[in-house]
Amino acid sequence: MSPASPGSSDECGAVVLALRSLSVTFLSLAGLVEALRNITLHVQMGEKIALVGESGSGKSTIARVVLGLLQEERNVAVSGSVRLGSREILGDQSFIREARGDRVSMIFQDAASALNPTFAIRAQFKEVLRRGDPTISSATALRRARAALADVYLHEPDRVLGSYVFQLSSGMSQRVMIALALINDPDLIIADEPGSNLDVTVQARTLHLMNDLIGLRRTSVLFISHNLGVVREFADRVYVIYRGRIVEHATPAQLFAEPRHPYTRPLLAAIPRLDQRGIPDVPETIPGFADPLIEHDGWKEPVLASA
């Protein structure tokens, strides 16, 4: 989707994910904690959308709702609408349970702890492939797993398939997880801080690899990140989230050229720069929410046909 022709829904591709007025409140011993308020965002087919915010902003809570993980917990109130394609997933746990790992999959920050330590990689590929096709034969599963590992440039697929996660380097584990996330050809991948615990050269290679693979398949991606440099390089559009609310919505070019929200401006200014000596000045206090959501030119949330 080119930034030159944004907005009007007839020009847009199919909407893969749409959140409308999503609010999440946790009931804790200390009382009610509002984690998300009125979150509205969408991801179109083939788009790479970034959700940017600091720790505690609620960005990972959004991922958990979309994967249907939060709804299974007690002491959580979720309201609004979350649509995967044309299906509403709030209140339909059986659908999201089926879709998870198949139509929507997840890439985690720490591959080593996201992969199961007690099974060889081969068993994990078989399990994921059976979610996509319960009748798949062992031979076919193995062949597809080998091909998927070759796609992520793991050149000794049989050795990797026979390994446990502790026998792999962190960069290799990250690639295995990317291969697993893509193998059932999902409509949507949620990538939560992908590669942020890797060394910078490994992270760059991993992100470029992921970007190439999803580009080939036109998979949609919801990137969750605090790293604005990564966002600038990979995202088509950005939603800035602050204390559970979306405060700004723009392309990376618009956002970095002219951040408008009183939270976004100091956030961008605080990033250390490779080409400048000195440390940026940041204000002691960050403003609250007097300001409404700022949508940059052309970016309006599309109106969805009712289900």
Add this chain to the structure above:
Amino acid sequence: MSEAFLSVEGVTKRFRSAGGEVIALEYVSITIEHGECHAIIGESGSGKSTLGGLILGLFEPTSGSVRFKGEILGPHRPLRLKRAIQLIQQNPLSALNPRRTVGQSIRLALDVHAIGESAQRGNRVPELLGEVGLPADYALRSPRGLSGGERQSVAIARALACEPELIVLDEPTSALDVLVQARVLQLLMRIRHQRRLTYVFITHDLAVVRGIADRVSVFEKGRSVEIGPADAIFAAPQSAYTRRLLAAVPVVSDEEAKFRDRFRDTQVDAEEAKD
């Protein structure tokens, strides 16, 4: 000739592990000058934290020596040297005893090193908290109830209580959000100036290094591959490894991208294509 402030002379450090011996550092020599902010950069396994441990005197080098103003550093160093060289870690919770209040932790540092008259030490606690920008009533709080940035400020106050000459900072802001990171870096630079401190700043974040370092040592797989003034290294890195590190940094502006992409030469592309 006067003695170097801190000198690492031909240091090799090997560790025994289950799979045999690991060479963490191999024949490394660095001189740190009084008052400089010296960044040690490299990826995981480069040996940068091992070097930090040797400078703190936590363990002996396998061969070579580490000296602070001429005195040999190691596990048997006198208390005076433990006081003079302090550590700030990535995770301040592991540095602060969670069962003590902030004030108790700072007071203990004053007592252990017998800083000032015993009767005056109680007054030093609020002064030190003030120096790092925290209100005096934080003395009564537990480190568990503080934010990440506040905890790091407490860890800095406790290190300052020892009246150090050199501080080893091992990824001190890597776990912090970007706004908090900027505040903590500001604090660290102000304190260095006011107290004429020397910093050894260990990090993988090259943009932070550009912001604060006077000189830079680049480590790769236990070897020091490049050392020099930060201005020179960022203008024209000599080693292919440094260029590769610079080329991989995600950046946030077009000018910065232009700056970085000078390091994205064919050699880098060849490396990226390799598994």
